[in-house]
Amino acid sequence: MKSATCVCKVIFLLLVVGLVCEGQVVVSSGFVETRGTGFIVDGSPFLFNGFNSYWMMTVASQPSQRSKISDVFREAAAAGLTVCRTWAFSDGGDRALQMSPRLYNEAVFQGLDFVISEARKYGVKLILSLSNNYEDYGGKAQYVQWARNAGVPVSGEDDFYTNAVVKSYYKNHVKKVLTRINTFTRIAYKDDSTIMAWELMNEPRCQADYSGKTVNGWVQEMASYVKSMDNKHLLEVGMEGFYGDSIPDRKQYNPGYQVGTDFITNNQIKEIDFTTIHAYPDIWLSGQNDNLQMAFVQKWLTTHWTDSRTILKKPLVFSEFGKSKKDPGYSESARDAFLYTLYTKIYELARSGGGIGGGLVWQIMAQGMDSYYDGYEIVLSQNPSAAAVISQQSRKMTALEHA
Template identity: 65%
Template sequence: MSCLCRLSWILGIFILLQVVCEARVPRAMSFVATSNNQFVLNGAPFLFNGFNSYWMMNVAVDPSERHKVSEVFRDASAIGLTVCRTWAFSDGGDKALQISPGVYDERVFQALDFVVSEARQYGIRLVLSFVNNYNDFGGKAQYVQWAKNAGVPINSDDDFYTNDVLKKYYKDHVQKVVTRLNTITGMAYKDDSTIMAWELMNEPRCQEDYSGKTVNDWAQEMATFVKSIDSQHLLEIGMEGFYGDSMPDKKQFNPGYQVGTDFISSNQIKEIDFATIHAYPDLWLPGQGEDSQLAFVQRWISSHWTDAQTTIRKPFVFAEFGKSKKDPGYSLSARDSYINNIYSNIYNDARNGETFAGGMVWQIMAQGMESYYDGYEIVLSQDPSTAGLIGAQSQKMTALARSL
């Protein structure tokens, strides 16, 4: 190795260590707010590159495994990722946060305390989701089972959105989380700016009412409730972006079916601060080729960005996207190309209008988490090419925010 190469290598190691050490210093963090259809932080436009790591509380329950949470925050911070979306729920079952309605495992709550505290240490903001649409980690089906066990007459899992008992279970959980006093920081969650936003539900869907009205009414009631106990944090619904009955002509952009939500009407709710979309063309359009799936995603992004700009008039976030290793013909280069294409759409739309605030790739994990793999996992320390393009997007979004 030449002297020059050795010097460059040493300098690179020094910079990396400096980044990691600086990331460990607790940051002074202000609340992210909204103004004129965009996020603002300390009066300046706030754009970000973010990620999903739903598993953090679940893993942190075991103190010997908490280093995995720290590893992800450390590596994410080092490549400029500044927002992480994760679960603030685990209903019934193994490592349950909420064992039964209103009954909580303090050990699991302290694991969530650790996640919030550790995020702050690394300067990463959190989007915390209150409940799942799906059965994983309990979800609305667990709420329904609890009600059935209590003798409440239930017709289907979609009674979650309309039954008064079930709605009270949900509100009680929201109140418990929002008012939680963090045992590590000593700060109530509702007063902690580490939390960027609350999410009402991960991907709400309703098979009983494809118009979107049932979910819309529920979102209105719950958004009003959340804001009544916490007016400082931003709030979003957790929607995938499916169009409903309020603008029938928009249904052409759906992937051939509906899920019982209405992207337009629900995101127009006054208490909802920003709109989200998710996209999984490999799951939504099975059997279609790469080009068709990519074309769908580009139309999906463009249509919703236009809605956010002209109709909803609120910030807009691409809150879930990724490419699965389980897809036929998968390759690392194909995944990188797909993610980079999404990043280009996000950046170009953010540059051309105020509303597009950022994207959140699904999903980042630590080493040694094979039991959690879903095909979309990215381990930054093991995937340098993917880490590199994620870091490049972070730099571009940061530079764009400074130029606005």
């Protein structure tokens, strides 16, 4: 039996997120919008603490596994988490959503329907990503391979950004997802305020052109296409934050290399509503000690926050960060300290000048998902120390939202 203290805390958090009604959370039906360098819902400021759970659609495609989605949303809501980023793509391969261009698996689509309907019940807004830079779940390599199989002359993965046939495949996927009628809610995705934003691509990179110009052309074309179909939802690129050639001085803040994106020009495109950054210092600065890695992340965040506010004049979301159990010398206390330090920085920036909506930790999972573990997984019900750090940040961001 829960203690009275625990019950009171849960009820408080539910009241913060929305209204308790039949065991579920009922929140505003309003769409998330931007006003200057901040987010708003129904005209009021929207600050948040959030999480990534990329796996939700795939797991939910098996009805017997859907309780895992419900468990994560329930535990997330209790921890005050109000934004979740997840995949709305799976191209080719096992349990694919898009089995081949224009051919979709209805069972997997219904899995995504369920994810959206559960998020709605628990008062969680969704950022849905539409494709992947990497081969996991298909990605741009699968799109190019489909074109090659159709006899289209393509030379490599980065033709994803330039080849007309490949781009038509991507546009078809965008249209298919945005116009989907949810089988649980009967609401078209493009009309559902549960969705906070669309993401064009998870971590776009382009080895064929490190300047950022090739990706820029693709973002402009695809952002215009998305907005022509759906002007209710926010749109972001999916960027990690790497700087390109437009402001050479900014490249000093990269972790020693470029990846073919340009944080400034890619986000200057008017159809892009907010900026994003990711940070994995354990990978990007492998071999450096924790203090140097943390110093990098704090500078990474502050620099992008400044550029988002002053140059781009758009809000920022720190949409991926975490600390892996696979790191040498990992401990739960080190992970919690990493999260606490980043959360504190996010809060301080939001309090001092706005311009940042919140952060999305990578990643929250349910019990019994060992096959999905990547080292960054946090099961809230099994990691009380991490849950406490996360809940504290949620309370602080909510208090700031109402200040």
